Amino acid sequence: MNELLDMGGYAIFVWSSYGIFFFSLIIFFLINISNLRKYEKIFNKTKNKIE
Amino acid sequence: MYIKIKNNHIEFIKSANPYLIFATIFAFVIGLYYSLFQSPPDYIQGDSMRIMYIHVPSAWFALMTYSILAGSCVLWFITRNPLFNVVARSIAQVGMVFTLMSLITGSIWGKPTWGVWWVWDARLTSMLILFFLYIAYIFLWQAISNKELASKISAALAIIGFINIPVIKFSVDWWNTLHQPASISKLSAPSIDVSMLIPLFIMTAACFLFLVTVSLIRFRLVLIENKMLRTSSL
Amino acid sequence: MSNLIKRDLLLSFYSSANFFFTVSFFILILMLIPFAFGTQTEQLKVLFRGVVWIALALSIIITVDRIYNDDYEDGNLDIIMQKNKTTEYLIISKYITHWFIYCLPLLVILPVLSFLFYLDYLETVQIFINLFIGSFGMVFIANFVSALTLGARRTIFLKAIIMIPLFVPFIIFGSDAGSWPILLALSMLSFVISIYVTAYGLRLYGE
Numbered sequence: 416m417n418e419l420l421d422m423g424g425y426a427i428f429v430w431s432s433y434g435i436f437f438f439s440l441i442i443f444f445l446i447n448i449s450n451l452r453k454y455e456k457i458f459n460k461t462k463n464k465i466e
Numbered sequence: 467m468y469i470k471i472k473n474n475h476i477e478f479i480k481s482a483n484p485y486l487i488f489a490t491i492f493a494f495v496i497g498l499y500y501s502l503f504q505s506p507p508d509y510i511q512g513d514s515m516r517i518m519y520i521h522v523p524s525a526w527f528a529l530m531t532y533s534i535l536a537g538s539c540v541l542w543f544i545t546r547n548p549l550f551n552v553v554a555r556s557i558a559q560v561g562m563v564f565t566l567m568s569l570i571t572g573s574i575w576g577k578p579t580w581g582v583w584w585v586w587d588a589r590l591t592s593m594l595i596l597f598f599l600y601i602a603y604i605f606l607w608q609a610i611s612n613k614e615l616a617s618k619i620s621a622a623l624a625i626i627g628f629i630n631i632p633v634i635k636f637s638v639d640w641w642n643t644l645h646q647p648a649s650i651s652k653l654s655a656p657s658i659d660v661s662m663l664i665p666l667f668i669m670t671a672a673c674f675l676f677l678v679t680v681s682l683i684r685f686r687l688v689l690i691e692n693k694m695l696r697t698s699s700l
Numbered sequence: 701m702s703n704l705i706k707r708d709l710l711l712s713f714y715s716s717a718n719f720f721f722t723v724s725f726f727i728l729i730l731m732l733i734p735f736a737f738g739t740q741t742e743q744l745k746v747l748f749r750g751v752v753w754i755a756l757a758l759s760i761i762i763t764v765d766r767i768y769n770d771d772y773e774d775g776n777l778d779i780i781m782q783k784n785k786t787t788e789y790l791i792i793s794k795y796i797t798h799w800f801i802y803c804l805p806l807l808v809i810l811p812v813l814s815f816l817f818y819l820d821y822l823e824t825v826q827i828f829i830n831l832f833i834g835s836f837g838m839v840f841i842a843n844f845v846s847a848l849t850l851g852a853r854r855t856i857f858l859k860a861i862i863m864i865p866l867f868v869p870f871i872i873f874g875s876d877a878g879s880w881p882i883l884l885a886l887s888m889l890s891f892v893i894s895i896y897v898t899a900y901g902l903r904l905y906g907e
Contacts, residue, residue: 425578435567436520436571454690598864598865601861605858606852610852611851622848622900627865630865
């Protein structure tokens with residue numbers, strides 16, 4: 416396990432790049448999902464008002 | 467070639483969404499297992515070349531997304547079908563994220579292999595320019611208040627920016643710079659071992675699934691945005 | 701077309717940017733080199749070749765708001781476009797005036813400036829040729845960006861973000877001494893793209 420975490424001396428580079436990559440992908444995904452929910456809510460509200 | 471988006475299409479996309487999310491997570495888990503545990507370290511670069519498994523797919527999809535973006539803008543101008551504009555607008559931000567990721571991971575990879583975080587060579591610089599092209603496309607649309615006009619203007623800009631894509635693609639071949647040339651360009655005999663090829667392709671598939679998932683979510687978002695703009699309730 | 705050119709030149713002379721302002725701008729930008737980088741002769745020579753292009757790019761970037769926006773906002777653009785059926789005349793006259801006001805002053809004072817930065821006669825001629833050819837290309841690019849972003853007001857940074865990537869090839873080949881044929885090709889290419897895109901943008905906003 417320690418060998419894996421060490422990554423042959425390149426631990427900082429490998430883990431930080433993987434971390435940044437997945438962190439920003441997840442954040443980007445969550446932002447879009449929450450925006451979609453928000454817009455759907457507003458849209459349904461206004462649609463009900465028009466009807 | 468007029469494709470109209472109907473309600474049942476959107477319903478289908480909506481119902482496919484959880485499966486796509488699940489498939490993306492599954493592919494990323496498999497890809498992580500292969501790229502971190504199962505693949506051997508490179509005999510020159512050691513374990514630092516494991517960054518390749520996220521760097522290369524994100525760079526590929528940065529280029530592919532811009533090609534799709536410019537292509538759908540061209541198709542929009544030709545066919546006048548608003549679907550292509552929606553596609554372009556929903557895919558642009560994913561491409562921006564992939565470009566940024568390829569720049570950051572490439573920079574982190576450059577430190578142990580080249581000894582520096584950043585080199586001003588042709589490929590890196592043109593990739594940086596690609597990032598600014600994405601920013602220009604996205605923010606020009608937001609800056610112009612008349613949204614129909616904004617779509618046309620930013621689409622024209624995206625088409626002009628496409629000049630950059632061949633420059634990025636062939637910059638390593640045209641100018642002999644520090645960045646290594648593509649290892650998998652020749653389909654028959656790639657200059658990379660199979661044990662490294664498998665995690666690379668799994669990660670590529672995972673990134674593709676992510677691209678599809680998020681673009682479909684953004685597709686729905688953009689459609690709602692368009693409807694709201696039409697009824698001016700935004 | 702000559703009327704349009706005359707009108708633009710007079711307007712700029714009496715209002716915002718006459719010849720002396722632009723010349724002072726270039727001299728002041730280049731004056732910053734010794735302050736920023738020290739006064740070694742060899743270093744100054746190298747820096748001058750690059751910074752002269754940056755000064756040109758800056759003068760085009762900060763004036764991109766003036767090419768079509770004033771005319772668009774006070775309604776003159778519509779009148780001009782209705783009077784001349786071919787929009788291209790308007791565009792070409794704008795190219796000429798924009799180059800005349802914001803690029804020609806640099807070329808005029810270039811011999812003096814390069815004398816101040818210890819460059820010899822031959823090098824000055826090379827820089828002059830490169831600047832003369834490349835500045836046209838940069839003006840073409842600035843024109844179509846200005847026409848496309850007419851609706852986005854007061855977004856000078858966004859326009860700079862759009863323009864600077866397109867300026868990059870000019871600056872790469874411009875700071876290289878013998879590459880004027882490539883610059884000529886780039887300028888011609890940007891002319892072809894620019895005249896279509898500018899006309900497209902102006903028609904979109906003119907409707």
